[in-house]
Amino acid sequence: MPQFFNKKLILLLAGIIVLVALIGFSMRERETLSWPEQFFKDTTGWFANAFDKPVSAVTGLFENLSDLQNTYDENAKLKARLGEYVQIKTEVQALKKENADLRKILDKEDDLSKYSPIQATVIGRNPDRWNELITINKGEMNGIETNMAVITADGLIGKIKSTTPTTATVQLVSSGDPNNKISASIVQQDAANGIIEGYDDKQGYLLMKRIPFDKEIKIGSIVETSGLGGVFPSRLIVGKVVEVKVDQNGLNQTAYLEPATDFYDIKNVIVVKREVVGDEEAKGEGKE
Amino acid sequence: MKRLILPLTAFLFFIMEGSFANLLAGDIFGGDKIIVPRFIMILVAFITIYGSRRTGMVYGFILGIMYDVVYTEILGIYMFMLPFFAYLIAKIMRIFQSNLLVTILTSLVFITLLEVIVYQINLLIGFAHMEFNTFLEIRLVPTLLLNLAFLIVFSYPLKRMIEKQELESAGE
Structure with a gap:
């Protein structure tokens, strides 16, 4: 029965079965990756890291330029909030100290x-x-x-x-x-x-x-x-x-x-x- | 050394896709749009058309596996789709003449197909929750525009490079 034995069709079906099996495999919550996956990721990661440096240098330059445009407005806003900040800071320090004291009294060191x-x-x-x-x-x-x-x-x-x-x-x-x-x-x-x-x-x-x-x-x-x-x-x-x-x-x-x-x-x-x-x-x- | 040019380009495209994706996700290009670089798909299409079907499918398979392992962490989708598309492209190209315009259009058609099929698979396994209209609007159209721009710039050099490689390997 050569006409039923279409090689390409069988290859396609086998491919689809493998596809479904692999998707199912990777949908499970896996704790660790298999070593070939780790190897691929590590190697490409190294190259990506090298590639990223010049790219981020160029984009960083453009971003700095656009940041410069807003500097004046931002500065005015920040100055207005500086007074507020000092007040909050002293308050936080007092609260932190109080919190530490209370923890000591309760004998509770753990903190989530x-x-x-x-x-x-x-x-x-x-x-x-x-x-x-x-x-x-x-x-x-x-x-x-x-x-x-x-x-x-x-x-x-x-x-x-x-x-x-x-x-x-x-x-x-x-x-x-x-x-x-x-x-x-x-x-x-x-x-x-x-x-x-x-x-x-x-x-x-x-x-x-x-x-x-x-x-x-x-x-x-x-x-x-x-x-x-x-x-x-x-x-x-x-x-x-x-x-x-x-x-x-x-x-x-x-x-x-x-x-x-x-x-x-x-x-x-x-x-x-x-x-x-x-x-x-x-x-x-x-x-x- | 010259034999290494194509694999190296493929690897460079692969790394570029990851870095580009992070760049394109930034605010410069409008954060609410999802622009997907599909350079690998383009490369596989060009290799299939100007090189051979076999080379196209091999490259599709290897790049697909790497894509699944390194980027998506869902194994199987690209590993299966890319060689399958290379096969389809080779079939279609028997009908058309392979001039540059046809190649660009074919690449775009197959990027669209890839996007839609990957979307459907993700819908099926519960990763995507987008409606089809939203998908068209915020994903497919921006993606096609980016890849068209990429094609316009790089299609001619790519074509030359692959044809040269083919001639050399045929001459040996």
Whole structure:
């Protein structure tokens, strides 16, 4: 039966089967990458790092020029806020001291919001922007581990998805990956916890789901990480509530957040290592 | 040394795509648009048209695997699509004459196809939540414009380079 045995058709079908199997394989939440993947990523990471230097020098020049144009206005604004700053600074110092004293009285040393930072530069980004991933130039050798939080000066941008010895991949909060979840809480008199999952591409809002229906949420409240997830420290700013909707079944609410950071213009990031190790982590299953 | 020119160009394009993506995501080009550089797809199309189908498919396969591993972290999609497209391009090019304009148009058509199919796969596995209209507006049109600009600048040098390589390897 030579006519049924079309070689090309069989090759195509085999290809599709392999495709589906591979997608299924990579959709699982993997803790570590296989060594060929690590090797590829490391090698290209090295070249990308070298390539990035001249490119960022040129773009940096253009950005500096456009920054210069706004300098006068910014300066006037900043001067006006300087007085405010001194006052807040003294207040913060007093509060910090009081906090430390009270902790000593309570004999409580652990603090979920304590962390040590690791600075890193972005050397690449997933060009097909469905799964929003960026590559940074620090890896396992610098102490980076899977699931650590990643922030910029403005607030949270994502978490470490995978690591190789010299690079790491950050999954942005705005990524559409269904496994991409971050536990957060809304800061107000009666704090409300929820989970950040999903992103509205058109409006640029993050979706915070599973907030109990009886919580009253003030528009404009700040949203922070709650530190309940396991490896994230608490009190990293995520965004601001702009809209609240009740889910279809009426049991939960969904808040729409305006992100504190820009997910588009990312150049330098800080990887955050929490000082208090979660219970799960201590048992050796660092899964969120 | 000359034999290395094509693989090196391919590698350079590959690295460029990652750096470009980060640059294009910045505010200079309008942060609300998603512009996807598809230089690898263009390179595979040119190799297939001006080189041979076999070379095109091999390059598509290797670049596809690297793309999946290094960038998307979802294995399989590009590894499968790029050689498959190289095969289709070779089939189509039997009908058309391969002048530069036709090559540019073919590249654009296949970039569109790639975008739509990758979008559908991502919709299927739950990574994409975009509606089709939004996809057209903020993703497909800007992407095509960028790649058209890239094609206008680089199509002639690319064509010359690949044809030269082909002549040399045929002469041996």
